[in-house]
Amino acid sequence: MSAGKAKDSRQSRHGSHRRRKETDTLQPHQVLTPLTASQAERLVRMSEEAVAKRGFTMRYDGAGALVPVGSDGAPVGDGPSAGLMNLARTVADLPRQQWRSAVAAHFDQMTSLNEPPPIPDDLENELYLRLVCAATIDPEMGKGVPEFAPGVLTVPATYVGRGVAMHFNIDSLGVPREEATRMGLANLRGIRDEVETVRFEGAEITLLTGSMFTASRALVFDTVLRESLQVENPPFGCLVAMPARDMLFVHVLRDQTMLKALQLLITTANRMFSTRPGSVSPHVYYVTGHEWHQVTDYSTGELRLRAIGELEDAAQRLGVSETAA
Numbered sequence: 001m002s003a004g005k006a007k008d009s010r011q012s013r014h015g016s017h018r019r020r021k022e023t024d025t026l027q028p029h030q031v032l033t034p035l036t037a038s039q040a041e042r043l044v045r046m047s048e049e050a051v052a053k054r055g056f057t058m059r060y061d062g063a064g065a066l067v068p069v070g071s072d073g074a075p076v077g078d079g080p081s082a083g084l085m086n087l088a089r090t091v092a093d094l095p096r097q098q099w100r101s102a103v104a105a106h107f108d109q110m111t112s113l114n115e116p117p118p119i120p121d122d123l124e125n126e127l128y129l130r131l132v133c134a135a136t137i138d139p140e141m142g143k144g145v146p147e148f149a150p151g152v153l154t155v156p157a158t159y160v161g162r163g164v165a166m167h168f169n170i171d172s173l174g175v176p177r178e179e180a181t182r183m184g185l186a187n188l189r190g191i192r193d194e195v196e197t198v199r200f201e202g203a204e205i206t207l208l209t210g211s212m213f214t215a216s217r218a219l220v221f222d223t224v225l226r227e228s229l230q231v232e233n234p235p236f237g238c239l240v241a242m243p244a245r246d247m248l249f250v251h252v253l254r255d256q257t258m259l260k261a262l263q264l265l266i267t268t269a270n271r272m273f274s275t276r277p278g279s280v281s282p283h284v285y286y287v288t289g290h291e292w293h294q295v296t297d298y299s300t301g302e303l304r305l306r307a308i309g310e311l312e313d314a315a316q317r318l319g320v321s322e323t324a325a
Contacts, residue, residue, distance in 0.1 A: 031064040032088040034275045043091060046103045047084055054107060058082065082107075085136060086277040108161075117165030119173060120158050127173070129184030130157035130166060131216045131242065133279045141168045148219065149292055152281050156180045157213075164212050164245075188213060188220045193228040193248075200264045203257035208248040215242035215280045221287060224248070236314040237288035239295070241269035245278030256320050266296060266303065286311040 029040035044060040051058045051066060058066040059073070066082040067075050087106050091099045120126040134142055134151050145153045145168060155166045156173060170177050194210035206229055208214055217224050218240065225231045225238075229250060236253035239261055243249075249268065251261035265284045273282035286293045288310050295311065297304040 029088075031062075032084060034092050035088050039092075040088065043084065043088055043099070043103070046100060047082075047087065047107070050103050050107045051082065060084075081138070083136065085279075089275055089277045089279075092275065117158070117160060117167060119167075123173065123175065123180075124183055125187065126158050127180060127183045128157050128187050128213050129181065129216060129219055130155050130164065130213060130245070131218060131280050132166065132245075133273075133281060136279060149281065149283075149285070149294060154219065156184055159212075185220055188217055189223045191217060193217065193224065195228050198264075201257075201260045203251065203260035203264065205261055205264060206250045206252075208250070209246055212245055212278070214246050214248050215244060215278075217248055218242050218292075222290075224250070225252075233289075236318060237286055237310070239265055240285045240287050240292075241265045241283070242280045242285075243269045243272035243282060244276035244280055247272065247276070253314055253318065255318055258315065258318065258320060262295070269296075270298075270303075286314075288314070 027037050029035050029037050032040040032043065035043060047066055048058060048060065057069055059069045059075075061067045061075070061081070064083060064085050066084065068081075069075050087103065090106065091102050094102055131148055132153050132155055134147070134153050137153065142153055145155055148154045155168060156170070157164050157166045159165075167173055170180060173180055175183075191211050191213060193208040193214060196207045196209070198205045198207050208217070208224065208228055211217075221240070222232075225234070229252065231252055234252045234254075238253060239251040239258065241249040249265055251258065251265065262284065269284055270282045273279050282298065283294050283296045286295050286308050291310070293306075293308045293310065295306055295308060297306050
């Protein structure tokens, strides 16, 4: 009888170990969100194989990127890296059998990892400004790059095939930053948005899509209001979210539905920032005139709404007693 119990106990311990191991692989990955640990492991393996086929010896660094390694497997400190965060968000929405082709297409879009991105012949018509989350960029590359909002950088960028290359080295463009900014803004104004109206418990929100630079159109927000929303100088301002490169959400304040709009924007911006490729910002902003105010704050690890005097004044004029959603 005792021997039987011991056997059962061993089986129980082994079963518990297997269940714990299986559970661990299903936990969200700490870096390559929204993948699970097992999915992230598969993506890393596929990515290492893909860059190897393209002539590069790289290994995952455990922090969201592939880095070059020497013949001994040790990282080469001054070599280029290849981030996997956007790729993780891309494959997360795909069936498992499509992952390999998506990984191949991702690395096919990349220029040589040892060379800077190519400069188009016609900068005047092909250079844009792109908004990008500073946390997704190598801090060394981001040094000296202007901020549009805290944690959001403004970087000159161009299309490279189906992808977009960012030009952190302004000198490589052959023009001063002021000239690059002028061209980039002009080309952002020329983009035409795809416009959809979303309604949430009476609140009306405009969703703009259609381009890899849609979120960056926040830099020419007056043009967005005039051309895509047919609104100029809204007297009470707007609530805006730009969670990912291809999305821009706008709610024009008109009445008490601003609270419902704020509630939806908070939820949507935070979720899409964490799950879509090309993350820009998880925050909601209040825009009045040419001033942008960050409404949400996650610095403590939890949502907190900032006290924005201009927003509180607008809410009072609209008859809203409080601005918390």
